[in-house]
Every structure is written in structure tokens, then in C-alpha cells.
Amino acid sequence: IFVFLIGGIIEQAVEAGLSMSFPVRVVPVGEEIWSVGHVISLVVRAAMIFGAIQPGDVEGFHKYTFDRINAFVNAYKPVNDITVACGAGAIKLGFPVITNDHDDMWAVPKSLIIYDNTKDWIDTSIEARGIKLKITKIDIPVSFSSAFEGEIIRKGDMQVEIDGSRKDCFELVTTKDASEVEDHKIVVEGPEIDEIPVGSKISMSYTVEVAGKNMQPDFEPVFERKIHSFLNCVEGLMHTGQRDMIRVRISKADFEAGFKFRHIGEVLYAKIKSEFDTVVDKCQVRIVVGDEPNAALRKHANEVFDKRDERLKSMTDESVPVFYSCIMCQAFSPSHVCIVTPERLGLCGAVSWLDAKATNELDPQGPCQVVTKERCTDERTGRYEDVDEAVAQYSHGALEHVTLYSLLEDPMTSCGCFECICGIEPCSMGVVITCREYAGITPLGMTFSEMASMTGGGVQTPGFMGHGKHYIASHKFLKAEGGVGRLVWLPKELKDQIRDKLNETAKDMYDIDNFADMVADETNCPNGDPEELLAFLSEVGHPVLSMDPLDI
Ligand code: SF4
Structure with missing residues (x-):
């Protein structure tokens, strides 16, 4: 919620000792009515950034402001002609105006409301704009919002x-x-x-x-x-x-x-x-x-x-009729969307396909929405027209294409919640994974935080990708790049956590026994440099050495 103050009301607010600034979301914009332009600029930018409205698309812009921006205007008398004109502009955007000025003013139901009792204005405005509020009283000594x-x-x-x-x-x-x-x-x-x-x-x-x-x-x-x-x-x-x-x-x-x-x-x-x-x-x-x-x-x-996690084991991406989107992390990463499938849980590790399904059942208008999977255009990378459409819609146009199984071709975006992050190791043409708990440096010469800075915040960075721990042992992990056989290094503790599943998947995919032992970690590659890593991989006969080089 933001309150923008324009005109003489700012002086009154200062006199009353009202705290005003962006952090408290009460913003004194300017003494002159022209400063309303700054508010309109914000609205236009919101429509372009979050709604992907293109410059010149007036109809799309009006639809966006009407559908998505729950704003209203409270205009205290005296309201001069220029203010009336600005108010008419607000009404055009779908924002009702409430005023106590009767001079030369014609009420328009739900759009221009003339009402003398200013104490009731907030309730009247909320009702006129059709805003539904659910207020929960929480007994804590600080604010909750x-x-x-x-x-x-x-x-x-x-x-x-x-x-x-x-x-x-x-x-x-x-x-x-x-x-x-x-x-x-x-x-x-x-x-x-x-x-x-x-x-x-x-x-x-x-x-x-x-x-x-x-x-x-x-x-x-x-x-x-x-x-x-x-x-x-x-x-x-x-x-x-x-x-x-x-x-x-x-x-x-x-x-x-x-x-x-x-x-x-x-x-x-x-x-x-x-x-x-x-x-x-x-x-x-x-x-x-x-x-x-x-x-x-x-x-x-x-x-x-x-x-x-076990409950999901028998399910595959092919065996379910739909996938789900999740946008729970958009408070931090406004353009981030996870596509959650049975074989690829959300990158936080806490939202499996079953969880996303239950979320959708509990709240059909909520953060997890059904994503159909009818139009697959590339099975290797997991590219679906349906997924692209969903991602474009839920990222508000910030993203157009996302694949489900590739690290290099339109990889899924990452917010800040990922359990692990992977990145390409160019000497071995393999992939290095590290996790939040591991504070040390990886063979990429980077720590978890440094790798995370390459891709957090909903940004698509081919070659780096955040993901959940249990995704590593999935048959769909980096499927487009050859699968989990690309994995050359990960922290020992993480390896031990997923060891059994990792071995099972590698046996299934490449007929290799004890694959986890072929993957380097900080104990068998203590220097963590690429030469040492390559020597280790050669010694154990790691499958990455016989894979095609990556197209990087
Ligand atoms: S990281 Fe988890 S909570 Fe966040 S959007 Fe993805 S699945 Fe949802």
C-alpha cells in the first residue's frame, strides 16, 4: 500500500508530525498538482514492467490499470479546474475519485463520488474500487504487513x-x-x-x-x-x-x-x-x-x-496430466516463476508437484496454477509452448521461454531461495554443484554466495541455475546436457545426503555402479582447482570424459 500526498495536505501532515517517506509508504510528492505526473509515471512503469504493456498500447494500459492497480483518489476541496482534469484522468484509468467539493461537480456512480464526511472516505474509496480486505488481528508489539x-x-x-x-x-x-x-x-x-x-x-x-x-x-x-x-x-x-x-x-x-x-x-x-x-x-x-x-x-x-519426498518417487513428468507454476517468491524476485513437475521440485526444495497441487486445491486463485503440457516442441530440453505461455503470464512478460531440463538453453530462473546452485566447469565440461550449507570454495573458484550472485533475483543466466537438492538425482536433471553424468563436483555432506538416489539414477541411466564415488568433493580434491579435478576424474573414469563437449 502506498499513499501519495499532493498539495497543501503535505503541510498539514508535517504540522501533525506524520512520518512520511518511501519506507513507511506515505510519500509527499509535491505542493503543485503537476507533481501528480510522478504518480502517473509510476503507474505507467508498473504496467510496462509487470504487465509487459508496450509503449503506445493505450487500450492494454487502461485494461492493466483497471484490472491490476487498486488505486483511488481522495480530492479535498477546493478542487480547481486543473485538479478536476487530473481526476478525470484518474477515472479513465479506473481509479475512483472521492471529493467533498460540490461546486460545478457532477457525481458519477462508482467513479466520482461527492461525500462530505471525510472520516468515512477510506471505507467509501475501498468499496468504490472493489478492494476486498481481510484483516487479521495479531497480538504482537510490532507492525505486521x-x-x-x-x-x-x-x-x-x-x-x-x-x-x-x-x-x-x-x-x-x-x-x-x-x-x-x-x-x-x-x-x-x-x-x-x-x-x-x-x-x-x-x-x-x-x-x-x-x-x-x-x-x-x-x-x-x-x-x-x-x-x-x-x-x-x-x-x-x-x-x-x-x-x-x-x-x-x-x-x-x-x-x-x-x-x-x-x-x-x-x-x-x-x-x-x-x-x-x-x-x-x-x-x-x-x-x-x-x-x-x-x-x-x-x-x-x-x-x-x-x-x-518418497511419495513422489513413483511419479514421472510423463505420468501426470499437468504441471504447476509457483510464484510464492515474487515478493523478493518479481519476475521469478518456478514450474514444478514430479521430477523437478521447486528450487527451494520445499514445493513438490504434490505440494503445488494441494496449494492449488486449497486456493484455486493462489500462487500455484495449473500449467498444461499439451504442446511439447522439444522433448530433449523439455520445451513446451504451454510452459512458455504460463511463464510469460506469471512473470508479467519478463520471460518468454523456459525449458524444464536444460542448463544452457533458456534455463529456469532462480529466486533467492534455492537449496543448491550448479554451474559449468569448462575444463572437464562437467557441472559443479554447491549448497547453502557449504561455505568453502568450489572448483569454479567461487563460493555459494558468489555463484548465487550470478543468477538470483529471477534472472535467466545460461550456465548457472538454482535448484533443489532432490532434483540432482532426478532422471530429468540436466537431461538436455546428458543428465547427472555431467556432475563432477559437489560438497561431501550434500553428496552423502543424496548418495543412494544418485547411485540409483546413474545405474539406471548409464549402468554405472557407485557413481557418487566418481564425483569429486572437497575431501578428494582438497585444492579445488581444475587440474586436480581433471586428474581425479581421469583416475576414476568419470563418464563426463566420454560425453560430447558442451556448446559453450
Ligand atoms: S522457490 Fe519454492 S516457494 Fe519459491 S517460487 Fe519456487 S517453488 Fe515456489
């Missing part, structure tokens, strides 16, 4: 950090019998935030237990993935990651405002009860803080995550 999604909390501003890459952490939603759930029970086991030294990295888990007649375990991962956006709406709190790879920073400002760990539970309770009210009757939250209890709890949580 989608305006805070994307807020970055720097290291120096953070009170504590819940860091899944260094400590045992996780977030989990689980279904219980109604008799086991006490509605709105929030418990914190372990120290509260005011008992922890400032700047600490801590181990925390939060488990949301839900019960409801219509609740299905299939919905659990869907709720879990929404935790990302629920917590990011808290002012002064930043959440990234999912499952046992979460990172949550709570700011010093929140701490000073009285924010406690218990408030994380309040947010999760309120949002899950309000957003999923059709299936959740009761909800309770258990927050555990501390290394020791979370080590055991994390193990159990990972078993739950593994079981979910």
Missing part, C-alpha cells in the same frame, strides 16, 4: 539469528487429532530472547500442530511454505529458507519493542487459522530453543520430510 516482505535485516541490526546452516533448526507443520490440540496454545521451551546475548546464532525449531475435519496431511507442506511469507510480514524480522534450512533474523528494534519468541507463535497461529480456516479448526505452536533438544527433534523432522 505485506509491506515488510523483502525487508533486509543486516548483521549489525540483528538481535539474534536462527541459523539452520550452522545450528539444528527447522519449521514443521503436522496434523494431529483434535483431542491432542489445544487451540491457541503457544509454548516456548528453552530461553526467551531476553535471556540470549545480542548477536547470537541460535538453534530453534517451531512446530505448528493443526487439527480439523477437512485437514489432510497433503496440506502440511503447503502451510509450511507459507511460513516464509507470514514471518516476513513482521516488521523487523527476516525469514529465508525452509524445512531444516531456515534463517530468521530478529532485529534489535523488534527486541526493544518487546518482541519475544512467543510472538513467532502468535503470528503462525493467527495466519494459519485465518488463511486456512476452511480446513484448520484448532492450532497450537511449540517453539523449542537450544542445541540439545533440537538435535533430536531435527532428526525426526527430517524423517517426515524424507517420507514426503
Whole structure:
């Protein structure tokens, strides 16, 4: 939500001590009515950037502003002729005008509303514009709004950090019998935030237990993935990651405002009860803080995550009638779209095809939409006209072509949530993968963060691509480039996590036993340079050495 102030109202707002700036989303634009041009410029740019409206397409522009930009104008008297003209322009864009000036003014239902009681203007404006608001009261000491999604909390501003890459952490939603759930029970086991030294990295888990007649375990991962956006709406709190790879920073400002760990539970309770009210009757939250209890709890949580991943095992991209899109990460990466298939889960690792399907069932207008797969134009790269159309639509025109199985030809974009990132290693013509947990350098001479900077933010960068851990052992992984046989290096810990599946896939595809042992890591290539890597690959007879060179 943005409020733009134009004219004498700015002076009144200054006198009243109103906080105004872009970060608080109340913007004093200018004293003169002409400054409305800046607002119109913003509207035009939004239509071009997010709606792919071309210069000169007046009809398309008006349709976009009417359908997508929920704006309205409040014009306080006296309204002069120039302001009336600007108001008429706003009406043409689909933005109703509400005024208390009766002079020479003719009311037009739903477009020009003359109404004296200015106290009711916001409600009248919202109704005239057809904006539907769902207000959830959340008992926390700081603001809660989608305006805070994307807020970055720097290291120096953070009170504590819940860091899944260094400590045992996780977030989990689980279904219980109604008799086991006490509605709105929030418990914190372990120290509260005011008992922890400032700047600490801590181990925390939060488990949301839900019960409801219509609740299905299939919905659990869907709720879990929404935790990302629920917590990011808290002012002064930043959440990234999912499952046992979460990172949550709570700011010093929140701490000073009285924010406690218990408030994380309040947010999760309120949002899950309000957003999923059709299936959740009761909800309770258990927050555990501390290394020791979370080590055991994390193990159990990972078993739950593994079981979910197992369910997908028998499904292939060919055996399902449709794929799904996911745009949950557009708060951070406005043009990013994941296409989720049974053999390619979302790059965050938390949205499988089944999760996307359940999301669509729970909220048919929500972030996951059906993508048909009728018009395949290239099986090798996984190129579909249907997918291109979906990506163009959901990226608001930022992307036109995406393949499902290629790293070099129109690869899928990456937001900031990917579990892993891969990149071409030119000496071996293979592919190097690293993951968020691995802080070391790869044979590309780059760390995870450096590789991530090549492709984050919804940008398509052939040769680099973010992806989920479980995608690596998929038969569709880099299918266009020859498959998982291209994999030449990955961190040991990640290799051990996917070892069995990796070996199974390589046996299936190339009839190779123990392929994981042919893939280098930081223990058998300690220098991490390309010469050492090549020597290792030759020694073990890695299949990449007999593959065709990549077209780079
Ligand atoms: S990474 Fe992709 S699948 Fe995961 S939440 Fe973001 S958009 Fe959805």
C-alpha cells in the first residue's frame, strides 16, 4: 500500500508530525498538482514492467490499470479546474475519485463520488474500487504487513539469528487429532530472547500442530511454505529458507519493542487459522530453543520430510496430466516463476508437484496454477509452448521461454531461495554443484554466495541455475546436457545426503555402479582447482570424459 500526498495536505501532515517517506509508504510528492505526473509515471512503469504493456498500447494500459492497480483518489476541496482534469484522468484509468467539493461537480456512480464526511472516505474509496480486505488481528508489539516482505535485516541490526546452516533448526507443520490440540496454545521451551546475548546464532525449531475435519496431511507442506511469507510480514524480522534450512533474523528494534519468541507463535497461529480456516479448526505452536533438544527433534523432522519426498518417487513428468507454476517468491524476485513437475521440485526444495497441487486445491486463485503440457516442441530440453505461455503470464512478460531440463538453453530462473546452485566447469565440461550449507570454495573458484550472485533475483543466466537438492538425482536433471553424468563436483555432506538416489539414477541411466564415488568433493580434491579435478576424474573414469563437449 502506498499513499501519495499532493498539495497543501503535505503541510498539514508535517504540522501533525506524520512520518512520511518511501519506507513507511506515505510519500509527499509535491505542493503543485503537476507533481501528480510522478504518480502517473509510476503507474505507467508498473504496467510496462509487470504487465509487459508496450509503449503506445493505450487500450492494454487502461485494461492493466483497471484490472491490476487498486488505486483511488481522495480530492479535498477546493478542487480547481486543473485538479478536476487530473481526476478525470484518474477515472479513465479506473481509479475512483472521492471529493467533498460540490461546486460545478457532477457525481458519477462508482467513479466520482461527492461525500462530505471525510472520516468515512477510506471505507467509501475501498468499496468504490472493489478492494476486498481481510484483516487479521495479531497480538504482537510490532507492525505486521505485506509491506515488510523483502525487508533486509543486516548483521549489525540483528538481535539474534536462527541459523539452520550452522545450528539444528527447522519449521514443521503436522496434523494431529483434535483431542491432542489445544487451540491457541503457544509454548516456548528453552530461553526467551531476553535471556540470549545480542548477536547470537541460535538453534530453534517451531512446530505448528493443526487439527480439523477437512485437514489432510497433503496440506502440511503447503502451510509450511507459507511460513516464509507470514514471518516476513513482521516488521523487523527476516525469514529465508525452509524445512531444516531456515534463517530468521530478529532485529534489535523488534527486541526493544518487546518482541519475544512467543510472538513467532502468535503470528503462525493467527495466519494459519485465518488463511486456512476452511480446513484448520484448532492450532497450537511449540517453539523449542537450544542445541540439545533440537538435535533430536531435527532428526525426526527430517524423517517426515524424507517420507514426503518418497511419495513422489513413483511419479514421472510423463505420468501426470499437468504441471504447476509457483510464484510464492515474487515478493523478493518479481519476475521469478518456478514450474514444478514430479521430477523437478521447486528450487527451494520445499514445493513438490504434490505440494503445488494441494496449494492449488486449497486456493484455486493462489500462487500455484495449473500449467498444461499439451504442446511439447522439444522433448530433449523439455520445451513446451504451454510452459512458455504460463511463464510469460506469471512473470508479467519478463520471460518468454523456459525449458524444464536444460542448463544452457533458456534455463529456469532462480529466486533467492534455492537449496543448491550448479554451474559449468569448462575444463572437464562437467557441472559443479554447491549448497547453502557449504561455505568453502568450489572448483569454479567461487563460493555459494558468489555463484548465487550470478543468477538470483529471477534472472535467466545460461550456465548457472538454482535448484533443489532432490532434483540432482532426478532422471530429468540436466537431461538436455546428458543428465547427472555431467556432475563432477559437489560438497561431501550434500553428496552423502543424496548418495543412494544418485547411485540409483546413474545405474539406471548409464549402468554405472557407485557413481557418487566418481564425483569429486572437497575431501578428494582438497585444492579445488581444475587440474586436480581433471586428474581425479581421469583416475576414476568419470563418464563426463566420454560425453560430447558442451556448446559453450
Ligand atoms: S522457490 Fe519456487 S517453488 Fe519454492 S516457494 Fe519459491 S517460487 Fe515456489
